Amino acid sequence: MKGLFLSLSMLLLGAVVALAQADRSKGRNAGDSRFDYAELSKAPEKARARQNPLAGDETAVAGGRNLFERHCAECHGLSGEGGKKGPSLVVPEVQDATPGTVFWVLTNGVVRRGMPVWSKLPEAQRWQLVSYLKTLKIETPTAAAK
């Protein structure tokens, strides 16, 4: 039993150190070059061309906002302005991308850079998120300074 507790303590200590090290590299901001939006350009043509089946549906936008607050705001900020862990979504790169492109990135994530795949949300909910994201206003430098 003594050996068991010793092993357990070592395991816990190792885990805490490992997770601290893993997160040490995360002190970055939205201006960091790690947020280069390159993933958007990797969407296949067929995915880019997809239309949002919920376009124009106001309830879809409201539902999308709830989903955004629940799943996305922690990294991307409550208004999509970006944070330490996730890039701004109120930039031309995202706002000018086709709905299909945004849907593709949501579905596949950017796993190497820390964004999980969101295909665990049903397709309708991912389109709701796209609907909401497309209502966000592009942040101008003046507005950002305020």
Added chain:
Amino acid sequence: MVTYDHYLEEPGSLEVAYFSTLGTQRAGHDFHAGWLELEYGVKAWWTTELYLDGQTTFHDSTVFTGFRWENRFRLLQREHFINPVLYIEYEQISEADKIIKEVEGHDIEADHAVPNAEARQGHNHELELKLLLSKNFKGWNVAVNPLATKPLLPSAPWEFGYAAGVSRPLALKASAQKCNFCRENFSAGVEMYGGLGDRISPGLHETSHYLAPAVAWNLPSGWSFRVSPGFGLNDNSHQLLMRWGVSREFSGFGETISKMFRGRQ
């Protein structure tokens, strides 16, 4: 509750969960096995998890039965037709362990009829490997988990098992209002799991199998509740394994710990 899909914990998030299994036992006493689960998303492609197991056997005693350390690695960067995740677990548990989180080899109900004082003298050090295969289709998730376990003794053979399940949210679209009782917060499914013998004696003889419907309620606040009654499908199985659990996700846990370490530099 037993079958895994291919989704991992979000990076930097910690999920703390308590789960339990209430099992009926013929030729012995019924039991209540509980475990504490700490799940952390190290990366978007790597989740690590620690389990602390214990059990109470009615008219016998309550014992701590050991720990498990589980790691899940996403093998492909993007979504594909089928999405594989590699699961590697090390477990150091006593033979009194009854959480029955997976069924493997020739695990049968009679294994759990041994009194705790005797069972806890035996220890298992095992390495468990699973391939988690999962796919989402029209709101349904279909997952299959073949598993292989190797007790860390040269003479002990590899043991095999499986788990498979389907599940679906009760609504596919999110409500416009914030709510706890909206249908999209609930999901329901059914799973089947059991043993497939070992390398020396593969097959279905002397194995146990279960069929278990499951319901989950995922609240926007990060709390989740799950219930799943598992029904034994043959004479070697427990007649009922009633599972339930509660969990809470803490977003940004890794960042908080990181700040603590940085603050002391």
